[in-house]
Amino acid sequence: MAVVTARPPVRRSHPGAARRAVGRNLTAYGFLCGALICFAFFSWYPMIREVVLSFQQTNFVDPPRWVGLENFRTVFADPAFRSAWLNTAAFSGLALIVGYAIPFVLAVVLNELRHAKAYLRFVVYLPVMLPPAVGVLLFKWFYDPGAGLFNQVLDVFHLPPLSWLDSTSTALISLVIVSTWMNLGTGTLIYLAALQSIPGDLYESAELDGAGLFRRVWHVTVPQTKLILLVMLLLQVVATMQVFIEPYLLTGGGPENATVTVAYLMYQYAFNFGDFGGGGALGLMLMVVLMVFSAIYLRVSRDNQN
Amino acid sequence: MTTTLNPPPLLEATAPPVTPKRPRRRRNGGRGSVTRTLVSPLSLRSWHGKLIYWTVLVLVVVSFTLAFVFPLYWMVTGALKSPDELAQIPPSFFPKDVDFGVYAEAWNQLQLGVFLKNTALYAGGAWLLTLAVDVSAAYALSKLRPMFGKLILGLMLATLMIPPMVLLLPTYLVAKDVPIFHFDLLNTPWAIWLPAAANGFFIFLLKRFFDSIPRELLEAAEIDGASPLRILWSIVLPVSRPILGVVSILSVVTVWKDFVWPLLVLPETDKMPISVGIASLSAQMPQNVLIAALVIASLPAIAVFFVFQRSIMAGLTAGSLKG
Numbered sequence: 001m002a003v004v005t006a007r008p009p010v011r012r013s014h015p016g017a018a019r020r021a022v023g024r025n026l027t028a029y030g031f032l033c034g035a036l037i038c039f040a041f042f043s044w045y046p047m048i049r050e051v052v053l054s055f056q057q058t059n060f061v062d063p064p065r066w067v068g069l070e071n072f073r074t075v076f077a078d079p080a081f082r083s084a085w086l087n088t089a090a091f092s093g094l095a096l097i098v099g100y101a102i103p104f105v106l107a108v109v110l111n112e113l114r115h116a117k118a119y120l121r122f123v124v125y126l127p128v129m130l131p132p133a134v135g136v137l138l139f140k141w142f143y144d145p146g147a148g149l150f151n152q153v154l155d156v157f158h159l160p161p162l163s164w165l166d167s168t169s170t171a172l173i174s175l176v177i178v179s180t181w182m183n184l185g186t187g188t189l190i191y192l193a194a195l196q197s198i199p200g201d202l203y204e205s206a207e208l209d210g211a212g213l214f215r216r217v218w219h220v221t222v223p224q225t226k227l228i229l230l231v232m233l234l235l236q237v238v239a240t241m242q243v244f245i246e247p248y249l250l251t252g253g254g255p256e257n258a259t260v261t262v263a264y265l266m267y268q269y270a271f272n273f274g275d276f277g278g279g280g281a282l283g284l285m286l287m288v289v290l291m292v293f294s295a296i297y298l299r300v301s302r303d304n305q306n
Numbered sequence: 307m308t309t310t311l312n313p314p315p316l317l318e319a320t321a322p323p324v325t326p327k328r329p330r331r332r333r334n335g336g337r338g339s340v341t342r343t344l345v346s347p348l349s350l351r352s353w354h355g356k357l358i359y360w361t362v363l364v365l366v367v368v369s370f371t372l373a374f375v376f377p378l379y380w381m382v383t384g385a386l387k388s389p390d391e392l393a394q395i396p397p398s399f400f401p402k403d404v405d406f407g408v409y410a411e412a413w414n415q416l417q418l419g420v421f422l423k424n425t426a427l428y429a430g431g432a433w434l435l436t437l438a439v440d441v442s443a444a445y446a447l448s449k450l451r452p453m454f455g456k457l458i459l460g461l462m463l464a465t466l467m468i469p470p471m472v473l474l475l476p477t478y479l480v481a482k483d484v485p486i487f488h489f490d491l492l493n494t495p496w497a498i499w500l501p502a503a504a505n506g507f508f509i510f511l512l513k514r515f516f517d518s519i520p521r522e523l524l525e526a527a528e529i530d531g532a533s534p535l536r537i538l539w540s541i542v543l544p545v546s547r548p549i550l551g552v553v554s555i556l557s558v559v560t561v562w563k564d565f566v567w568p569l570l571v572l573p574e575t576d577k578m579p580i581s582v583g584i585a586s587l588s589a590q591m592p593q594n595v596l597i598a599a600l601v602i603a604s605l606p607a608i609a610v611f612f613v614f615q616r617s618i619m620a621g622l623t624a625g626s627l628k629g
Contacts, residue, residue: 027534028452035443036458038504041480043465049476058479109366112345112359116367122615123374129611129618130604131563133581137588138381138600147393149380155396181373186622193623200342207346216344242471245565249585263471270475271570279475287472294467 050287053280071281075269083257084265084282090172091179091261092240099180100236103187104229108221110188111195121192125185132182136249139178140165143250165251168258175246175259183239187232194228195221227304234297238290262286378604385409385598392593412598416591420576421583422606428568428579429561431495432502436557437550439503444512445538449524459513462506474566477501481571497571502561508553515549516542552621555614562607 029036054071056064075081110120127135142149143164151161164174202220211219222229244263247253253260253268262282270279349355384392385408386401412418443462447455481491481501491497519542527537543550562579569582578586580603588596611618 024450025452028446028450028455031442031446031450031534031538032452032458034439035462035504035509038439038500039462039465039506041484042477042501042504043468043473043506044461045485046473046476046480047465047468049479050473053476053479108344109362111343113363113366115363120366120370121619122611123370125619126374126378126608126611129559129607131565131581131607133565133585134600134604137585137596138377141384141593141597142377142380147395147397149377149397152395152397181377189619189622195343198343203342203344204346213344221344238469242469244471248566263474266475267566270478276475276479283472283475287468290469290472291467294469298467 050280050283053276054284056277056280058276059274067277071275071277074275075265075278075281078265080253080257080260080265084260084262087172087257087259088241088243088261088263091176091243092237094173094176095179095240096233096236098176099183099187099240100233102180103184104191106184106188107191107195108217110192121189124188127182128185130182132245133249135182136178136246139174139181140250143174166255168255171251171255171258175243175250178250179240179243179246187236190228190232191225194225198224227300230300231297234293234300237293238297241286241290241293381597381604382601385412385594385601387594389592389594408594408598409602412591412595412602415595416584416587416599417575418580418583418599418602421578421580422602424572424577424583425562425579425581428495428498429558431499432561433554433558435499435503436505436508437554440505440508440553441512441543441550442538444509444516445534445542447509448513448516449519449537449542450534459509462509465504465506466510471566474570477567478570492571493574493577498561498568501567502557505557508557511553512546512549515546519545548620551617555610555617556621559607559610559618 055066055068057067057071058064106124110117113120145151145161145163145166148164150164154161162170165171198221202224203216206216206220242263243261244267247259247261247264248267251259253264263286266279266282266286268279269275269282345355350359383401386404386406387398388403388405391398391402446452447459481497483490489496491500523541524537527541532540563581564579565581565585568579569585572578572582575583575586584596584599584603591599
């Protein structure tokens with residue numbers, strides 16, 4: 001029996017076996033070294049650095065200086081700080097209401113259709129394939145208050161034009177619309193795949209028991225896809241709370257901080273104000289919040305594996 | 307690094323599932339010829355049921371087309387309109403005089419050729435490096451089983467818990483001045499390639515797949531004197547084609563779609579990938595030229611989607627939904 005595939009424990013009485021075990025480990029680490037280097041520099045070390053960064057002042061000229069909680073005090077005192085958190089929460093909340101319910105309804109409807117399925121699946125996933133920058137810039141043009149597509153459409157129905165990105169009341173929802181348009185396809189297709197694994201006799205017996213269409217959705221479809229629904233909820237929260245590209249390209253956080261998000265403010269601190277410490281402090285706060293959701297997500301998906 | 311919603315690392319990952327196809331409706335329409343869904347086949351056969359079914363179908367097709375195809379139509383034709391026609395109210399549905407010159411103008415003015423070449427370089431290099439690094443790591447963890455292998459895998463999976471956006475600043479600092487080596491990776495492709503290779507999800511997918519390759523196969527090769535590298539190359543890789551396809555497409559698409567990371571690490575205009583390039587030059591361009599540039603930037607993505615539709619959708623649900 002070859003040693004490479006023998007499971008531990010390696011017997012110590014054979015010196016040859018021990019030497020071969022060392023050789024096997026050396027070979028294995030040879031295969032692993034590329035990944036270890038990449039992870040060490042671009043995943044593991046940055047995690048530590050993030051924590052350190054938020055307690056330091058870094059200006060790239062002098063060596064970094066420890067400042068304790070001063071970075072946190074700076075960002076707390078910033079009037080944009082409160083707006084950023086509120087906007088991020090509002091963005092996630094709105095994106096969840098729109099971007100979470102709609103794909104599920106679409107998937108349920110799609111699953112009933114027997115024609116044009118390939119077309120519909122293709123079309124709904126098309127925006128997901130576009131580079132986000134393209135989608136966002138496209139919508140920037142649609143939102144144009146003058147000749148923009150959306151106001152033209154409103155005009156066709158004799159509705160007054162909206163100022164979309166330029167008004168504090170509509171700017172955030174405009175960002176949610178772009179983001180939903182770009183990401184709807186992912187959820188729809190994942191739900192669709194989940195729906196296809198529901199055994200048909202469940203619906204049949206529910207129907208025999210006199211359950212109408214909506215009761216069948218509520219008592220069969222939803223419980224059967226409960227896990228996917230939960231997992232997608234957590235993933236959506238984590239994804240939407242990192243929103244950056246929409247405010248960066250569409251509004252610059254304006255008008256009057258109405259679309260500043262935490263990730264965007266973090267970027268601004270580091271690259272506009274040159275304050276990496278303040279940015280780091282914001283990043284650390286966001287990390288703590290998102291890790292809670294990630295941890296629940298991992299817990300949920302692991303529990304289901306067993 | 308990406309901040310978009312990644313295809314989620316859901317539950318068990320084994321072989322990439324092919325979306326189950328519902329058996330086609332048969333003419334004789336006997337019971338059980340169609341997989342039962344929410345609506346019973348019986349009620350669909352009634353006059354009433356057929357009416358509702360076709361109404362819903364038409365509604366869905368029309369609204370999907372309006373929501374997802376019409377914006378793209380508007381983009382492609384918008385680029386063909388003259389600046390005057392673009393600003394006109396009400397807008398024209400078909401461009402008046404079609405002039406493809408604007409695409410050429412966009413190509414030249416925005417140096418789209420350079421941007422596309424850069425994007426291809428970043429995506430291609432990231433793809434090769436990701437495969438090389440992640441496949442060998444997964445192989446080591448799955449088949450060579452070194453000491454601390456479980457711990458290493460755990461640490462790699464733990465990185466999936468930390469969203470990339472929150473590590474943006476420290477990772478940028480690393481790229482600017484790599485610890486120990488003191489390389490400055492800014493404006494070099496390595497700033498894209500190396501972080502892309504550190505992907506815990508890919509390693510997880512690959513390891514799961516490698517775990518399912520029968521041990522006997524590898525033992526036989528080993529008795530014949532094949533080295534671990536040889537076994538990886540001649541036995542493991544050929545049978546892993548489906549998962550390699552999924553990982554390849556996911557890794558290319560991720561780099562292609564990424565925005566914020568290249569925005570930071572590739573500040574020189576000549577080094578930018580296409581989405582960053584267009585965004586950074588968008589303010590100075592006439593509207594129709596910018597829209598033409600958007601069309602050109604989306605073409606490769608749509609072409610890739612046309613060709614690899616099946617694998618992309620398989621990748622989307624990779625390893626999920628078995629429970």
